[in-house]
Amino acid sequence: MAVTSSTPETYERLRAAILSGSLEPNERLVEADLVRSLEASRGAVRGAIARLDHEGLVVHERNRGAKVRRVSLEEAVEILEARAALEGIGAREAARRADPDAIARLRAVLARMRTRLADGDLLATSELNGELHARILRIAHHATVERLVESLSSQLVRYQYRTILIPGRAGASLAEHAAILDALEMRDGDAAEAAMRAHLDRVTDALRTAGDGR
Amino acid sequence: MAVTSSTPETYERLRAAILSGSLEPNERLVEADLVRSLEASRGAVRGAIARLDHEGLVVHERNRGAKVRRVSLEEAVEILEARAALEGIGAREAARRADPDAIARLRAVLARMRTRLADGDLLATSELNGELHARILRIAHHATVERLVESLSSQLVRYQYRTILIPGRAGASLAEHAAILDALEMRDGDAAEAAMRAHLDRVTDALRTAGDGR
DNA sequence: GGCGGCAGCATTATCAACAATCCAGCCAAC
DNA sequence: GTTGGCTGGATTGTTGATAATGCTGCCGCC
Numbered sequence: 001m002a003v004t005s006s007t008p009e010t011y012e013r014l015r016a017a018i019l020s021g022s023l024e025p026n027e028r029l030v031e032a033d034l035v036r037s038l039e040a041s042r043g044a045v046r047g048a049i050a051r052l053d054h055e056g057l058v059v060h061e062r063n064r065g066a067k068v069r070r071v072s073l074e075e076a077v078e079i080l081e082a083r084a085a086l087e088g089i090g091a092r093e094a095a096r097r098a099d100p101d102a103i104a105r106l107r108a109v110l111a112r113m114r115t116r117l118a119d120g121d122l123l124a125t126s127e128l129n130g131e132l133h134a135r136i137l138r139i140a141h142h143a144t145v146e147r148l149v150e151s152l153s154s155q156l157v158r159y160q161y162r163t164i165l166i167p168g169r170a171g172a173s174l175a176e177h178a179a180i181l182d183a184l185e186m187r188d189g190d191a192a193e194a195a196m197r198a199h200l201d202r203v204t205d206a207l208r209t210a211g212d213g214r
Numbered sequence: 215m216a217v218t219s220s221t222p223e224t225y226e227r228l229r230a231a232i233l234s235g236s237l238e239p240n241e242r243l244v245e246a247d248l249v250r251s252l253e254a255s256r257g258a259v260r261g262a263i264a265r266l267d268h269e270g271l272v273v274h275e276r277n278r279g280a281k282v283r284r285v286s287l288e289e290a291v292e293i294l295e296a297r298a299a300l301e302g303i304g305a306r307e308a309a310r311r312a313d314p315d316a317i318a319r320l321r322a323v324l325a326r327m328r329t330r331l332a333d334g335d336l337l338a339t340s341e342l343n344g345e346l347h348a349r350i351l352r353i354a355h356h357a358t359v360e361r362l363v364e365s366l367s368s369q370l371v372r373y374q375y376r377t378i379l380i381p382g383r384a385g386a387s388l389a390e391h392a393a394i395l396d397a398l399e400m401r402d403g404d405a406a407e408a409a410m411r412a413h414l415d416r417v418t419d420a421l422r423t424a425g426d427g428r
Numbered sequence: 429g430g431c432g433g434c435a436g437c438a439t440t441a442t443c444a445a446c447a448a449t450c451c452a453g454c455c456a457a458c
Numbered sequence: 459g460t461t462g463g464c465t466g467g468a469t470t471g472t473t474g475a476t477a478a479t480g481c482t483g484c485c486g487c488c
Contacts, residue, residue: 030468030469030470031469031470032468032469032470046470046471062470062471063469063470063471064469064470065469065470
């Protein structure tokens with residue numbers, strides 16, 4: 001055993017640990033500890049930290065080590081605004097490329113969302129929400145936008161369950177998603193972009209009213 | 215002296231070397247050489263390469279080292295599309311915040327652009343173009359968008375002088391910029407975003423017709 | 429002439445030891 | 459009681475050595 005994992009592998013694991021919440025915001029990332037828990041070489045850990053620092057998930061101060069970055073509400077709003085712009089482009093492109101088959105699969109996800117919501121399972125609803133967005137982006141076939149959105153979204157993990165808890169928000173979200181799918185189905189790029197932007201603008205509003213929660 | 219520079223410093227220097235073109239696309243980045251030329255420790259060089267890899271300026275293959283990444287025309291178009299969306303947001307925000315003083319400074323840059331173009335100095339014109347965009351983004355006060363656009367733009371260095379060489383393109387660009395400034399002056403966010411998007415869409419068209427040039 | 433294998437070289441990845449730095453706690457002086 | 463400086467421990471940053479890997483050129487064989 002003791003297979004020391006390579007840098008990209010270490011990066012993925014550390015990233016997953018942060019996103020899953022098993023490493024709390026502001027928690028210090030001590031290299032020696034990570035070497036043990038991630039079973040990687042120290043060099044790999046350092047490389048992973050450098051990447052995550054660059055990505056914005058971690059802050060690294062010279063001679064003082066790294067810690068999980070805590071994004072403020074203001075930053076979260078900024079990030080969502082950027083995401084809205086990018087996903088808008090993604091939706092536009094997806095409208096150009098979406099075939100009936102793809103649309104059907106998207107509708108299936110939406111339907112599952114609807115039933116989960118009816119069950120009161122907000123957590124599952126929120127996860128399906130993420131899946132829907134990811135699928136649309138996949139259809140868009142736009143590597144740059146996909147990569148950027150993925151990076152931005154990862155910084156919002158701590159806020160992702162917050163908006164859906166607002167009374168009435170989940171239902172509204174469902175309707176907004178339906179509007180997006182309608183635009184995709186009609187292959188109307190302008191409408192798809194507008195619907196996606198509108199949706200994420202509503203999410204932003206919701207986030208603002210929800211507050212930063214701690 | 216021979217003060218070994220720290221990781222962020224090394225990152226900046228290496229990045230600058232790539233952007234300035236003193237390191238060609240596909241050129242191998244040999245760690246030992248960089249240690250000498252950048253006067254940094256090996257760890258710092260490795261960290262810098264990891265960041266640049268993550269950023270997309272460099273490709274790194276395990277056990278085979280890193281080389282300057284060559285972005286294809288298709289990628290350049292993608293990147294420009296993403297930039298258009300983000301700078302659109304930036305322009306919208308800038309319209310909200312721009313005071314007459316800031317507008318005046320932007321107009322001054324545009325005026326300089328006009329005279330440079332009249333002189334036939336396309337290189338200077340292109341640089342002022344970059345400055346204008348950067349200033350607008352600065353006014354927007356949107357750290358996330360600014361960071362992302364900076365990162366995206368850096369990947370387009372090899373294409374930045376290409377579009378302006380197209381006959382008539384420089385003049386059109388000037389008019390498009392003027393339209394953006396008009397919208398900012400009227401503090402019309404919608405118009406500013408639309409003008410910025412339109413401008414960058416034109417740049418994309420120009421890039422497509424210019425071809426990848428090698 | 430072309431192809432597969434082999435050896436040597438160049439380079440990267442890892443490891444371990446060392447140096448530099450920072451931080452917490454303590455103590456003394458005011 | 460508070461402030462200032464010191465000291466020990468913990469942690470990161472750097473360096474040299476070593477292992478692993480990939481590549482290139484050569485040679486013999488077909």
